[in-house]
Amino acid sequence: MKENQFRKDFPIFAETGVTYLDSAATSQRPQVVIDAEREFNEKMNANPLRGLYGISIEATDAYENARETVKEFIGADSAREIIFTRNASESLNLVAYSYACSVLKPGDTVLTTIMEHHSNILPWRMAAERTGARVEYLEPEHDGTFTDAELQKKIVKGVKIVAVGHVSNVLGCINPVKKISDMAHAVGAVTVVDAAQSAPHMKVDVKELGADFLVFSGHKLMAPFGIGVLYGRRELLEEMPPFLRGGEMIEYVTHDTEKWAELPHKFEAGTVNATGAYGLDRAIKYLKNVGFDFIRETEDRLTSIIFEEAATLPYFHILGSDDPKNHNGIVSFTIDGVHPHDISSILDGDKICIRAGHHCAQPLLEYLGESSTARASLYLYNTEEDVRFFMDKVKNIRGIMGYGN
Amino acid sequence: MKENQFRKDFPIFAETGVTYLDSAATSQRPQVVIDAEREFNEKMNANPLRGLYGISIEATDAYENARETVKEFIGADSAREIIFTRNASESLNLVAYSYACSVLKPGDTVLTTIMEHHSNILPWRMAAERTGARVEYLEPEHDGTFTDAELQKKIVKGVKIVAVGHVSNVLGCINPVKKISDMAHAVGAVTVVDAAQSAPHMKVDVKELGADFLVFSGHKLMAPFGIGVLYGRRELLEEMPPFLRGGEMIEYVTHDTEKWAELPHKFEAGTVNATGAYGLDRAIKYLKNVGFDFIRETEDRLTSIIFEEAATLPYFHILGSDDPKNHNGIVSFTIDGVHPHDISSILDGDKICIRAGHHCAQPLLEYLGESSTARASLYLYNTEEDVRFFMDKVKNIRGIMGYGN
Amino acid sequence: MAINNLYNNTILNEHNLRPSHKGKLDNPTMILEGVNPTCGDDIFLELQIEDGVITDASFSGSGCAISQASTDMMLDLIIGEDKETALDFADKFMRMIRGEASEEDIDDLDEAGILRDISHMPARVKCAVLGWRTLREMMEKDTTEGYAHEDHDECAAGR
C-alpha cells in the first residue's frame, strides 16, 4: 500500500482517529494553516487597512498578499478583481444582488443547471423575482453530461446570465464550462462559475474557463471557515453598485453624499477577516506544494478502489458516471433497503464520516428521482486504508439492519 | 502602580512589545480564544448542521452553544433571535436589506445620528434610496449629548426606524438609548442599536435598552475576525424575508418552489463560521470572568491619567466630554500644528499603536469641523504604564516636528 | 459502540422491516404530515378517533429506520387509548429522549424504550421524535388535517 506523505500534516487524524470522507462538505486544515491563524493573532493582530502603525501594516500586508496569492491561483489579471467574502454562497449573493438585480429586465433569463448547489440557484431566483426575469435550468443526462442539443436549445438570446457549477457536489462530474461560456458569450450573456468543488482539486483558470465571475470557499480548500472568494472581471465590477455598505468601502461620506472606494474595497464593507485571508494564503501555498497531479492521482486511485469493491455488492448503487475518473473524488451512493441516514449513523459507529441527505442539491435529487443519498468524498489526505476500511464496514450494513446477505 | 492580572493572557504583548491603544478598531485576543480556534480545527473540524457523524455533531454543538452564550450575554428571549454574521456592518446591512427595504414607504424616515459609524449610516441611505424614504440625523451637542428638544423635534410620526449607536467610536459617550427607544416606540418606530463599541465594555441588555435589533462584532470583543452578531426580536425576524440565499437557509427546494428554514437558520446561508462562533463563545466567557466592573474601573482610571497629563499640554485637545468617565476608554484628540497621521507615525517609532483619520465617522468630523483626529482607545489589558508611556512620547511630538516648546 | 448496538437491535429492525401499522386508513378522523426537511423523513399519520378514543391508526411515507420504527412502536402503544393517555406517552417519550425520564416511565414505553440511547446521538433525535411530535401536534391543535413542522426547540439536542 502506498503511503500518503501529506496525511501527517493534518493533526485531526491523530487527535480523533476519524476516517474522514466528507471533504466535499468541508476539508481538514493542515498544521501550517492552523499555525498561521495563531501566528497572526500573536504577532500582527490589528485592524488592517486602517492603522498607520507597525502591526496594522503587517496585518494589511498579510491580507493584501493573500489577495495576490488568490489572483495568481486563478489566473486573474489583477488583484483588484479578487473580492474576499465569507463563503461561496455570499459571493454568489453579491453577484445576484449587485449585478443581476441591476441588469436583469422583465422577460430576461438566468440560466443555471438542475444539478447546482442551492447556493447557485436561490440567489438567481431572488434576482429574477425582483426584476421580472425568470430562471431556467439546463438538464443533464443521468451520468451528468449535457447534450449539445440541450445546450443549444437553452443558451439563446434573452439569456443574460449563465450560472454553472464547475464540478457537481453530488455527481462529481466536470461540467463543460468553457464550451458553455463560449456559447453564453455568443448570445451576450455573462457567466458565473461556481468553483466551490473544483478549485480545491484541479487547476482553475478564469481565462481558460471564460468565467466573468467565479466563486469558491476557503474552507473546502483547507483554509479556515469564514473566508470566501469572488472573482469578477474588472469592467463588470467597476460598473456594479456596492453590495454591503459601511466602513472601508467608501472614499468619503458627507452629510448627504458618498463616494465609493476603488476596487476591491468597494465590495468589502466593515472590518475584513484578515486572519481568514492569511489562512487561505497559506492553504493555497500548501495546495500548490502538494500539486494537483498528486491530488488527481490520489483521488482517482481511491475512487477506483471504491468502484471495484462496489461492483461486488449488488445492492450498492453509485450515482453518475460509471467511470471513477469522472467523479473527482465524489461518490454518491445508495444501499437498497437502507436509508442514507442509517448508513451514515452506522458508519459513524466506526468513526467513518460520510454525508447523507440532499447535499443542498434537492432539485437534482428530485430530477434523479432520489430523496436522499449517502456520499463519500475524498481529498489529498485520504489513503487506501481509508477507503478499504469504509467499504469493509459498508458490507456489514445490511446485516446490521436485519437483512440477510 | 497597580498590576493588571489579565495582561499576561494576551500573547501579542510579549511577542511584539507594542503599546496597543487601538482597541476601538479591534481588540487583542487572549490565549483561550487563540487556543479555541486550534482546538476546533484539531478536534472537531467538520461542516456543522449537516453531518450525522461525531465530529460534525461536536462542531454543531460548539456553534449552537455559542448562540446560547450570546443569547445570555445580551439578555435575548431565545437563541433563535441570535443570527451569526460576519461583522456588525453585515448585521446592519441585513436589517437594511431585509427589514428596511420591506417596510419603508415613500416619505417615511429613517432616523439615525450624525455621530454614527459609516456602517450605521450607509445601509440606511441605501434602503431609503430604494424605497423613496429619507434619512435624517439627530445632531448632538459638542460633548456628544442630545438635548430633549432635539429628540422631540426629530422622533416624530413618520419615523419608521431609529438607528442609534450605543457608544460613539470617536467621542466615547454613551447615548441615551433607552430614552430614544421609548420615544421611538411611542411613534411606532423600531430601534436598531449599534453596540459595536459598547458590548465589549459594559452590560448590554436588549430588553433594558428597548432594542428591536442590536448588532456587534466579535473582533472588538476579543473574538476572531469574521464573526458578528445580529439580535432581532423574534416577531420581526419571523416576518422578514431572508437576506442571503443558499445552502442551510431552506427547508426544501423543488424545481419551482422553496420554503425557508426556521429561525435563526433562515438568515445564515452557506457554510457557517463555526470556528469563529466557538472563538466568540470563549471570548464572552473570558470577558465575563474578567467582569465589567474591572473593565470600567481600569478604563476610567487610565483615561483619567490621560486627561490629567493632557491638562498640562496647552496644544493637546480632547474631543467630547471634559469628564474622563464619559469616554468609555476612547480619547480622540488633536495636537496643534501636527497632522494626526504624523502623530501616529511618530508614535509608531516607539511601537505605540493609535489610530488616526476619520474613524469611519466622517459626518461627525465634518459636523465638529475636523477633517481628521488621532484616537487612543483602551481595553481591559491596558496598564498605567501604557498610558504614561504614551503621554510621555506625546510630549516630544511637537519638538520632533520642529516646533519649539 | 452504542450506535451499532441500537442498529443491531432486532426490535428496531422488526419494526422497520415489518411495521404493523404501515398503510392508510379507510376513514381517518385526522391526517397530519410530519417532516424533517433536513433528513428527508416525511410521514403521514392517520388516526381514527371515536368518543375520544384512538380506535385505529396508521402511518405512511418514507424515512430512516429510526423514524419508521419509532412511529410504528408509538402506534402499538396508543391504539386503544384515549387522547390523554396518548399525550402522556408522548410526554414520557420526549422526556426519555432528553435523558430526563425515570426508569418507570421508560418501562411504560415498552418497546419504544429501546430508543433511550438516542439521546447520545443528537443528530438522530429528530428522526426518533418525528412521529411523536406529529401526534402531539394533532392532539393539541385538534386539527383534522395539516402539516407538522420540524420543531427546533424540541429537537434542540438534535440540531
Add this chain to the structure above:
Amino acid sequence: MAINNLYNNTILNEHNLRPSHKGKLDNPTMILEGVNPTCGDDIFLELQIEDGVITDASFSGSGCAISQASTDMMLDLIIGEDKETALDFADKFMRMIRGEASEEDIDDLDEAGILRDISHMPARVKCAVLGWRTLREMMEKDTTEGYAHEDHDECAAGR
C-alpha cells in the same frame, strides 16, 4: 529608529513649517486636485506653463507633514524645467519610493532624497507621492483642471 529620524529631519520640518510654494497663482495654466481620501490629505497643485516650461507653481490644501513637504520639495525641483524633465524627476521619485532608484537618481532628487526611507513606512507612501502623482497625471493627461484619484497600483506598498 528610522521614523523618528525622518521626522527629526530639519529639511522635512522646514518644508512643512515654512513651505516656499504654498499659496495660489494668479493665472495658472493648470490646476489639479489630488486626494488621499483614507488620509484626508487634499492638495491643489497649480502650474504656470509657458512654451512647455514650468515657469511657476504652487500648492494649497491640507495634509500631513510628509505630503506637504514632499510637494514643496517637488516644486523646488521642477520650477524652471520643461515638462519632460519634470516627468523624469517624478519617475525617479517613484523609483526611489519603491526602493528601486540608483544613488545617482536619488542625488538628482536633491532634498527630496530625504524621503528615501519612506519605502520602509508603507502606510505613508501615499502621503509622500501625493504631489508627485498629481503632477504626473497633469502632465500625462495634459489636463487643465481636474481631480487625481488615489492610485492604488502606485501605492501598492502603501495600502
